[in-house]
Amino acid sequence: MAATFRGTTPEPPDVRPRLTVLSGPSGVGKSTVVAHMRKEHPEVWLSVSATTRKPRPGEQHGVHYFFVTDEEMDKLIANGELLEWAEFAGNRYGTPRAAVLERLENGEPVLLEIDLQGARQVRESMSDAQLVFLAPPSWEELVRRLTGRGTEPPEVIERRLEAARTELAAEPEFDMTLVNTSVEDVARELLALMDVV
Ligand SMILES: Nc1nc2c(ncn2[C@@H]2O[C@H](COP(=O)(O)OP(=O)(O)O)[C@@H](O)[C@H]2O)c(=O)[nH]1
Numbered sequence: 171m172a173a174t175f176r177g178t179t180p181e182p183p184d185v186r187p188r189l190t191v192l193s194g195p196s197g198v199g200k201s202t203v204v205a206h207m208r209k210e211h212p213e214v215w216l217s218v219s220a221t222t223r224k225p226r227p228g229e230q231h232g233v234h235y236f237f238v239t240d241e242e243m244d245k246l247i248a249n250g251e252l253l254e255w256a257e258f259a260g261n262r263y264g265t266p267r268a269a270v271l272e273r274l275e276n277g278e279p280v281l282l283e284i285d286l287q288g289a290r291q292v293r294e295s296m297s298d299a300q301l302v303f304l305a306p307p308s309w310e311e312l313v314r315r316l317t318g319r320g321t322e323p324p325e326v327i328e329r330r331l332e333a334a335r336t337e338l339a340a341e342p343e344f345d346m347t348l349v350n351t352s353v354e355d356v357a358r359e360l361l362a363l364m365d366v367v
């Protein structure tokens with residue numbers, strides 16, 4: 171404790187910004203909510219993951235993801251450059267470690283949008299992280315959103331829905347759940363959880 175805080179002087183509150191993890195099944199609306207949040211609060215820093223998935227139309231390297239080859243992903247993992255990584259529906263995804271730690275050290279709030287396996291790894295390695303689960307209003311609505319997005323062929327949608335069953339069952343592992351009925355409401359609640367507003 172610093173020498174200036176002696177006697178009955180209360181300890182300063184822990185103002186260290188926390189790492190926030192947003193997880194939830196594919197198609198629940200994670201990207202939509204985060205984009206809405208960052209439109210009004212561009213200061214919220216979202217980690218850009220590395221992935222072996224191929225870009226969707228409109229996705230840009232270094233903005234939405236770092237699109238890497240299998241070999242490049244092997245190297246990132248072997249060199250310990252990822253804070254966490256996981257295989258999801260046939261592709262690998264991982265969070266570059268250095269950028270996250272740098273932001274936290276600078277006192278900036280940090281947001282990770284990652285899958286359940288990644289959230290579990292962060293829980294292990296960074297005990298003060300807060301884990302937020304984004305849930306759909308119903309299973310039918312999740313199917314509607316994932317199908318309606320129109321970015322994946324039917325067999326990929328099937329695979330993602332299979333993963334979704336496991337992810338929905340893991341909801342109690344999270345610190346809190348937000349139900350994505352209204353994008354605006356969820357974005358506001360998430361900002362409050364991150365102490366941004
Ligand atoms: N563990 C982990 N999961 C990630 C990472 N980046 C993205 N994901 C998750 O991988 C899953 C698939 O992502 P994506 O292919 O972009 O599909 P979408 O989330 O349905 O648009 C989602 O659950 C993402 O949150 C990462 O760095 N690590």
Ligand SMILES: Nc1ncnc2c1ncn2[C@@H]1O[C@H](COP(=O)(O)OP(=O)(O)O)[C@@H](O)[C@H]1O
Pocket residue numbers: 194195196197198199200201202203315316318319350351352353
């Ligand atoms: N609250 C909501 N109400 C209705 N549709 C939504 C809502 N949130 C997201 N969507 C739609 O659902 C689809 C999937 O959203 P997306 O953000 O891509 O999900 P994720 O990033 O979780 O995979 C998109 O077409 C998006 O416009």
